[in-house]
Amino acid sequence: MSESDGKVSAKDTEEVIMEATFRALSEHGYSELRMRDIGDEMELTRQVIHYHYDGKYDLLSSFLEYVIDQYEGSVEVKADADLRTELDARIDQCLFGPEFGEFTHWDRMKVYHELYAQAQNDDRHREIFNEHYERLRGSVVEVIEAGVEAGVFREVDAKQMGQLITDVIHAARGRRISLGHEDAPEQARRAIDDFVLDSLEVED
Amino acid sequence: MSESDGKVSAKDTEEVIMEATFRALSEHGYSELRMRDIGDEMELTRQVIHYHYDGKYDLLSSFLEYVIDQYEGSVEVKADADLRTELDARIDQCLFGPEFGEFTHWDRMKVYHELYAQAQNDDRHREIFNEHYERLRGSVVEVIEAGVEAGVFREVDAKQMGQLITDVIHAARGRRISLGHEDAPEQARRAIDDFVLDSLEVED
Numbered sequence: 417m418s419e420s421d422g423k424v425s426a427k428d429t430e431e432v433i434m435e436a437t438f439r440a441l442s443e444h445g446y447s448e449l450r451m452r453d454i455g456d457e458m459e460l461t462r463q464v465i466h467y468h469y470d471g472k473y474d475l476l477s478s479f480l481e482y483v484i485d486q487y488e489g490s491v492e493v494k495a496d497a498d499l500r501t502e503l504d505a506r507i508d509q510c511l512f513g514p515e516f517g518e519f520t521h522w523d524r525m526k527v528y529h530e531l532y533a534q535a536q537n538d539d540r541h542r543e544i545f546n547e548h549y550e551r552l553r554g555s556v557v558e559v560i561e562a563g564v565e566a567g568v569f570r571e572v573d574a575k576q577m578g579q580l581i582t583d584v585i586h587a588a589r590g591r592r593i594s595l596g597h598e599d600a601p602e603q604a605r606r607a608i609d610d611f612v613l614d615s616l617e618v619e620d
Numbered sequence: 621m622s623e624s625d626g627k628v629s630a631k632d633t634e635e636v637i638m639e640a641t642f643r644a645l646s647e648h649g650y651s652e653l654r655m656r657d658i659g660d661e662m663e664l665t666r667q668v669i670h671y672h673y674d675g676k677y678d679l680l681s682s683f684l685e686y687v688i689d690q691y692e693g694s695v696e697v698k699a700d701a702d703l704r705t706e707l708d709a710r711i712d713q714c715l716f717g718p719e720f721g722e723f724t725h726w727d728r729m730k731v732y733h734e735l736y737a738q739a740q741n742d743d744r745h746r747e748i749f750n751e752h753y754e755r756l757r758g759s760v761v762e763v764i765e766a767g768v769e770a771g772v773f774r775e776v777d778a779k780q781m782g783q784l785i786t787d788v789i790h791a792a793r794g795r796r797i798s799l800g801h802e803d804a805p806e807q808a809r810r811a812i813d814d815f816v817l818d819s820l821e822v823e824d
Contacts, residue, residue: 445741447651533737535798537649580811583791594739607784
């Protein structure tokens with residue numbers, strides 16, 4: 417578990433740059449962002465950015481991975497929870513997010529959704545998003561499949577249902593951010609319950 | 621129905637500018653777009669843009685309204701269709717879009733979704749999107765309410781269901797554009813049928 421001083425320091429520097437990027441993006445938005453805005457948000461000299469990253473594009477790709485890691489790394493579900501509870505927890509996590517560190521779930525999602533819209537023009541970002549999307553949907557599908565297999569959920573196409581739920585989560589977050597619908601995540605939660613999940617459980 | 625020559629000409633000029641904006645956005649994306657890129661896409665002198673619009677921002681707001689008008693103006697549902705058919709047609713229209721003019725549904729949606737993600741930083745765009753969203757969701761809710769009233773659909777919270785459907789449509793379009801999931805609209809269509817609409821119809 418011991419790391420050389422040099423390695424620790426490089427890791428710290430990268431984190432400082434990532435946090436500065438977060439602040440700069442929150443303030444200026446993606447389309448207006450300049451490297452100097454990121455430099456203005458940190459105490460280190462701007463040259464360290466150029467040392468670690470091969471331009472704005474490379475920096476933003478690393479930043480996207482950083483945000484996604486933070487988001488995925490924090491899913492917590494009790495091991496002894498029943499499957500519906502586990503499904504609920506995973507959906508809540510995506511909709512309402514974990515809170516930790518300097519930035520809120522919605523600070524992270526704001527940046528995430530802005531980069532998502534840009535991914536059409538960007539193969540590397542698209543790939544990062546696709547892998548993330550796959551994992552998110554997979555984590556919902558997995559629980560539905562387990563429930564069907566255990567006979568507590570009715571027979572459904574788990575992949576199709578997992579996709580539907582992932583789409584609704586994504587759209588609700590986007591509505592809150594882009595249109596200012598503060599209650600979009602709660603609305604989505606109720607709709608998923610009423611129209612999708614409540615029909616899933618097998619009656620005793 | 622007669623218009624002065626001057627008026628017709630102004631209208632034509634605006635359309636020329638809007639089409640040039642479309643081409644420039646498709647090529648450069650929102651974040652890279654400069655006024656001169658729009659000028660390069662038309663035969664008229666660049667000065668006419670500055671005559672008609674008060675800068676890039678004003679131009680893009682008018683452009684957004686132009687795209688939305690095109691999209692909404694073309695919904696066609698037969699007057700004698702039953703309510704489920706009408707609901708299907710409205711959903712298909714949003715998912716697969718009308719095809720007309722120089723640009724395809726997906727050319728339009730590409731620009732639409734890019735501006736949507738930017739709306740968080742832009743009150744005027746946000747308002748335009750909110751009004752549009754309201755009309756889209758309203759057009760789905762209206763048919764569900766009519767069906768419930770006529771007794772052909774079961775009693776549901778039509779607003780909640782209309783919201784869910786609108787969210788799924790939006791997310792599927794976004795996935796196709798941002799993540800390159802070509803079959804996202806078809807997947808969404810089947811999921812809406814299987815998990816939402818099929819439970820709506822009252823059995824005889």
